[in-house]
Amino acid sequence: MxxxxxxxxxxxxxxxxxxxxxxxxxxxxxxxxxxxxxxxxxxxxxxxxxxxxxxxxxxxxxxxxxxxxxxxxxxxxxxxxxxxxxxxxxxxxxxxxxxxxxxxxxxxxxxxxxxxxxxxxxxxxxxxxxxxxxxxxxxxxxxxxxxxxxxxxxxxxxxxxxxxxxxxxxxxxxxxxxxxxxxxxxxxxxxxxxxxxxxxxxxxxxxxxxxxxxxxxxxxxxxxxxxxxxxxxxxxxxxxxxxxxxxxxxxxxxxxxxxxxxxxxxxxxxxxxxxxxxxxxxxxxLNLPCALKDVSWIKPGMSAWDNWWSGDVKVDMPTIKKYIDLASAQHWPYMLIDWQWYGQFNKPEADITKVAPQLNMPGILAYAKAKNVRCWLWLYSSDVNRNDNFEKAFPIYEQWGIAGIKIDFMDRDDQQMVNWYRRIIKTAAKYHLMVDFHGAFKPDGIIRTYPNMITREGVLGEEYSKFSTRITAGHNTTLPFTRMLAGQMDYTPGGFLNVKKEEFRQGSPTQVMNSRCAELAKFVIYESPFTVYCDAPGHILGKPGADFLSNMPTVWDDTKVLGGYPGEYIIMAKRSGKYWYVGAMTNDAERTVQLKLDFLPSGKYTLSSWADVLSSPQSLTKFNRGVSASSVINIHLDTAGGWVAKIIAND
CATH class of the missing domain: 2.70.98.10 (Beta-galactosidase; Chain A, domain 5)
Known part of the structure; x- marks a missing residue:
């Protein structure tokens, strides 16, 4: 080792x-x-x-x-x-x-x-x-x-x-x-x-x-x-x-x-x-080796999310079950239960150990278990910190069988807050809880020492498509070369109401200003061992690209950047076990990118690709072909477009 x-x-x-x-x-x-x-x-x-x-x-x-x-x-x-x-x-x-x-x-x-x-x-x-x-x-x-x-x-x-x-x-x-x-x-x-x-x-x-x-x-x-x-x-x-x-x-x-x-x-x-x-x-x-003796419970993976972004704002049993069904159908291990599961948040009376009256937590968790899905819980930072509530709540979450916690709205990185992060991470590890920080400062490599700190936000991510025009193709192709250099980036990709920039409208249902293939490429390019899919079940299930995201890995045995420049385009290849995944995204310029497969070992492979349909951002085409390490493929990307592929060796 x-x-x-x-x-x-x-x-x-x-x-x-x-x-x-x-x-x-x-x-x-x-x-x-x-x-x-x-x-x-x-x-x-x-x-x-x-x-x-x-x-x-x-x-x-x-x-x-x-x-x-x-x-x-x-x-x-x-x-x-x-x-x-x-x-x-x-x-x-x-x-x-x-x-x-x-x-x-x-x-x-x-x-x-x-x-x-x-x-x-x-x-x-x-x-x-x-x-x-x-x-x-x-x-x-x-x-x-x-x-x-x-x-x-x-x-x-x-x-x-x-x-x-x-x-x-x-x-x-x-x-x-x-x-x-x-x-x-x-x-x-x-x-x-x-x-x-x-x-x-x-x-x-x-x-x-x-x-x-x-x-x-x-x-x-x-x-x-x-x-x-x-x-x-x-x-x-x-x-x-x-x-x-x-x-x-x-x-x-x-x-x-x-x-x-x-x-x-x-x-x-x-x-x-x-x-x-x-x-x-x-x-x-530059961080210390892993401080945890038992890490068998730390399992990265994809997650569904019953959230305000997709328009499903009801906090009730049918809504939560619908997103558990999404995770199960896509073979994702997790579902994140969002705000108000414990009632009103950021209030002196908020109690993160009690479930809102309209919810039945044992019923939710039993339903999820039957679907081979585990649940995460969203928490407001003030409710976590008040009177050291987390010291009481975390062992309860472990008893419930919760996989992890997403804590939001810290919005500081002074000395006191840095120390608070570490205390939360260590206490969470004690009770076998993974941690996703939102409203967070950038990563610093602590995931090596405490691998239960599996991802964090600190990024202008997909949520801003709900209420702004800031999530542009240029921004999306800048992030890998800037914010992502620090490490994990919980951008929450997966917006599949794709429209051209000039057709974009803020509000519900939430649209995104890039092609469906560009959105798929984010799941390859953006680094986040706990990757949260942001959209509603009806926008992915049975729709183009759902097959690419089924069983989607979030951790990698190898990573190669094959080309790109900040704000212009990026193309990356990542290996998970026997599969190679390739993702490419461009800015608002239509372009052709040359993909050389010389990163592959010798042998014959099958490449399945999902490509843009020009001027039809919600459409894509799928194609299978035989390839080898000597193959060169010209990839044509639509404006704000993308391309993805999955490669496996022929037995």
């Missing part, structure tokens, strides 16, 4: 340049193509180069703390350790790959201030073939009490004319649901609060994405700048903006700690094409 190679290197690259005593360290990736250099010549700084191109120019490291001088400007290295790790591990939840390679070189620097309070700090750098990560370790103060972080000084100094895809949330309290819009970095301002991942195109063969991993007892971070005029220079130093604690202003306290505080990993994913970043397992690699 694990092949671990671990050894200490005796020769860190260091130069001591008298009389300034500047110290410089270089750390190379295993393939020696990416280099991180750390020095303290003019304050603590780092630089990243890859394939000979400077990705991040000298950028600052350090902190500002309340009632303390800034930390990082005048420090010396007292010890350094460099080592290499090359291991493989098997995820409990195989979101992208059945086996993950974790291969990196690491440099640990122990630092102390040259004068004054002589405060200590450690910095850890890891360099992979496909990215760079670093984090800090802070220590307690001499005086008794908390230390308080006001600002993290981590910078990312990049070319001002580089193109980025920016999700400006405008606030630190949000559901992190907005578009990633392309713009050059010199348009980032002091007011920008850009969410992560933050994709940057340096040139046609160098892409970087800034994000974070393993957030624990620390706030989430955003991207902005401190300079008011970024047009005057050829570089922009992006800065880390930490989510303030509740009640604190933007320049107030972000985190409190007493001793031995590790920050999350600051991550720079690297690739020669934007699709390479999608294939990366860097975020999970």
């Amino acid at each position: 694990m092949n671990l190679k671990f050894y200490y290197l005796l020769g860190a690259v260091i130069s001591l340049a008298a009389p300034s005593f500047a110290q410089s360290y270089k750390l190379l990736s295993p393939d020696k193509k990416t280099v991180v250099e750390v020095n303290n010549k003019t304050g603590l700084q780092y630089t990243v180069t890859s394939n000979g191109l400077t990705i991040i120019y000298p950028s600052s490291l350090g902190f500002e703390l309340k009632d303390e001088p800034a930390m990082g400007a005048d420090m010396k290295v007292t010890n350094h350790v460099e080592h290499s790790v090359n291991q493989t591990w098997i995820p409990v939840v195989k979101a992208k790959h059945g086996t993950v390679v974790d291969h990196y070189n690491e440099l640990e620097l122990s630092l102390v201030e040259k004068s004054g309070q002589m405060r200590r700090m450690n910095v850890y750098f890891r360099v992979y073939d496909n990215g760079v990560a670093f984090r800090y370790q802070l220590f307690g103060a001499d005086k008794i009490g908390d230390r308080q972080i006001v600002r993290e000084l981590t910078g990312f100094n990049l070319p001002a004319k580089a193109k980025a895809w920016v999700a400006d949330y405008g606030s630190y309290t949000s559901s992190q649901e907005t578009e990633f819009r392309p713009r050059t970095l010199n348009h980032i301002t002091t007011k920008t609060i850009a969410g992560l991942p933050f994709l940057v195109e340096l040139d046609g063969s160098h892409y970087a994405a800034i994000t974070e991993a393993n957030i624990d007892n620390y706030p989430g971070f955003y991207i902005g700048t401190l300079k008011t005029d970024t047009n005057a220079t050829d570089k922009v130093e992006l800065v880390s903006k930490l989510s303030p604690l509740p009640g604190e202003a933007e320049d107030g306290v972000k985190a409190r700690f007493t001793n031995n505080q590790f920050t999350p990993w600051r991550v720079v994913m690297l690739g020669d094409a934007p699709g390479k970043l999608i294939e990366s397992e860097l975020i999970q690699n």
